[in-house]
Amino acid sequence: MRELSLNVMDVAQNSVRAQASLVRIDVSESDREDNLTIAISDNGCGMTDEQVQQVIDPFFTTRTTRKVGLGVPLFKLSAEQTGGSFDIKSKVGEGTVTTASYVKSSVDMTPLGDINDTVKILIQCNPDIDFVFTHSTDLGSFALDTRELREVLEGVSLDTPDVLAWIAQFLEENTQNIYGGAEN
């Protein structure tokens, strides 16, 4: 994957398939601590310890259309190749938390990329699921919570084009703020 935001889109879809009604994506960056951490949490069906071991194995997949499953292994590799770490915590019936932690200054660091686009597309393609996205840097943080948007929207779907445009701009403006006003 060329951008970590693509790994996030991929792994977040596992949450969708696990019938989650709420998916959290938390990105925290710190130049001071030379760290970037991405956590994807859901309240989906969860996995047993044995299943967690299986999803890390590239030659395991629950699909029948093909024999390999590379989503989680690629995400894990992206973190570990920087000297960071990777972890999946899951409980059947409660949900799953996937955490990838990166050493930002590593030469093998993949750029975060357009994470806002990932969030927008996840909402667009899954308008009935709630997403909470938080992004923090040394300069500040912000959050987008579709549950709050839903309250305002009173039944108007999140995938209405004008609503998606509002979401995209909200994300962009807030991202500029936490990057110190510079284009990212």
Added chain:
Amino acid sequence: MKSLAELQAIRDRAKAQLDLRRENPNAARVLVGMATCGIAAGARPVLNAFTEEIAKRGLTKDVTVTQTGCIGICQYEPVVEIEIPGEEKVTYVKVAPEMVPRIVSDHLVHHQVVSEYTIGAIK
């Protein structure tokens, strides 16, 4: 800064327009393959290109753009399937954003399949 007040205005407009799309049984569907293979091959800009082109042409009530999983032809990703009620499903392969305006105009508007972009053209 984007405010919730602005979102309220969008809501009121959307309600006034009465979103026909949900009730439109004849809506066409554009399905973009967005599993690991599709994403890695560049499906995200393709999905965005479809969304933009369809909005530009004012087709949002007639066409929905959404994602689908892997259909087992990873070597041909990004794969896009187009379903128009009453017509045969068409599978486009190795789709790039530059190909999207033509697919929208020829296929979704004028019902002419762009044969050279389909899976049949490369097999």
